Amino acid sequence: MILDIDEKNEGGRLDKYLKKHLREASDGFIYKMLRKKNIILNGKRASGNEVLKAGDEIRLYFSDETYKKFRGREVTEESGDLGDSGLHNIDGLIVYEDENILLLNKPPGMLSQRDGGSRSSANEYIAEYLSGKEEGETSGFKPSVCNRLDRNTSGLLIFAKNYASAREISESLRERTIKKYYLAIVCGMPVPGRRTGYLTKDHKSNRVRVCELPSAGASFIETDYRIIKPAGALTLIRAELLTGKSHQIRAQLSSMGFPIAGDPKYGDKRVNEELGRRFGVRSQLLHAYELVLPEFKGILKGISGKSFKAPLPGEFEKVMRGVDGNLEFKGTQGLYS
Template sequence: MKFSVKCNKETTLSELLSSNLPLSKDHIKKLLAQKEVKIGGKRNSDGTAKVVSGDFVEVFVPQSFIEELPSVVYEDDDVLIADKPIRTEVEPALVELLKGDRKYLRAVHRLDRNTTGLIVLAKNERAYDELTNAIKERNLDKYYYALVCGCVKDGSHRAYLFKDEKKSVCIVSSSSKPGYKEIITETKLLERKGELSLLEVKLVTGRTHQIRAHLAFLGAPVLGDCKYGNDELNKKYKKRYQQLIAYKIIFKNLSALQHLNEKVFVSNRKIID
């Protein structure tokens, strides 16, 4: 299985592979030792080698090295809905894992690397245009399960989010400021488990890290979140990755893809504390 990764910032070869592909450190070491990695078409076995913005890295990965393959929940001539595993970037990893003989496959939205669950991909330009427009018009309802530290009131929560590109972190404010974008997140308590709560979360807007940053701002960070979470509780419950699943998608008001309207797609994944 061949992957192509474009470098967006200076880093090492090992770090680039680790942050973009669902591979263990041991598997990355083996691929480097076997000279299965190329930078700009030239083989390189040095994991500490520098790669800079614009570099293309190619790597051949045996399927046995992939910890978990994505599953296809639904597919027709226009759309594919997949269930994304943990530690898998949408691009290039998920798309490459799913592409096979499909001539065109492009994700219409994103999930964080360590967020699992449903993601929608288009199989042609027409579908891509309609689905991305549906997201802009809020005609694609996305629901999540989130296991959080503490609790938050049921209802619609409005705030403002700033994406700090340099620090790769999002900052939330209760008031509008220059550079901040409005975020709206709806929450519903499903179950209280001591100091933890299982929430259903609906994204009204869809900003980078919105659920994770917004819930942390509201005093209920997602368990296992190493960026916005509670380190003490993460260690107590031995969670290294955010306990967040994109579990349900509902389409509405589509035109060319009207056969999908009001259809509900659900992931089989469950959060286990």
């Protein structure tokens, strides 16, 4: 495999170019291939710190299968993956973009950030997207995600393009002045209103538990719930996240007796199986739907008070249409009423 360097990629380091191009490969793999001369620059062994020039030639001595594996795959709503031929598809996921920030409608299955494995994340996809527009890493700042969503939770992610916007967004998230609204399809119909509790996390199992009373190591949580539309045994609700803890909405709703439909960790197994069989649902029907920005004083002043919404994944509409059409779920009658 031969990679020719053009003017767009001139001036960057070889190792950074390879990490961006082979987005599924670990750093260790890339440096090992350089040491073993399976990756060479202009016919010679390279260390990775070389500065690229237009006209440079990189040769990769991999099989086609290995190259495709580490280059990545095309993004789909089901898998959340993005690959070579599908890079342009990132355009269809962008909700808003200006010179300072970008808002992405993350599909279920896509990581917000890398989790230590080789699987790529929204962070890498946006970095490559901006690099293609010559808006990549500048002045030492690498565009990065400011908030996180669980891998199988869809919806709005905020990316900062510079230090100033990163500071303003981070401060607003820390002070909870950015309003965050989620939509979820839950089993049964919870009583609307503000709900509080205390959350503890088991890091080994990556599960959390919600209790009504405080305990050692527990974090206070608070969420406001509103009913949007009842539909048979399920209900479409809106949740305003007033504190932002891991798995907060999923675990709190489950502890209340109204688990999110499709949730493999905190949900109802019988309902999940039925949703999977009838609609192909494979993960929690939870979507980070809307962000309402506060009054900014700095570089983001021009978008103060604006609201941004992310379209719902197709699974939401399929399930609501099916249930609204008097679809009954086996074994759920009376469980969530």
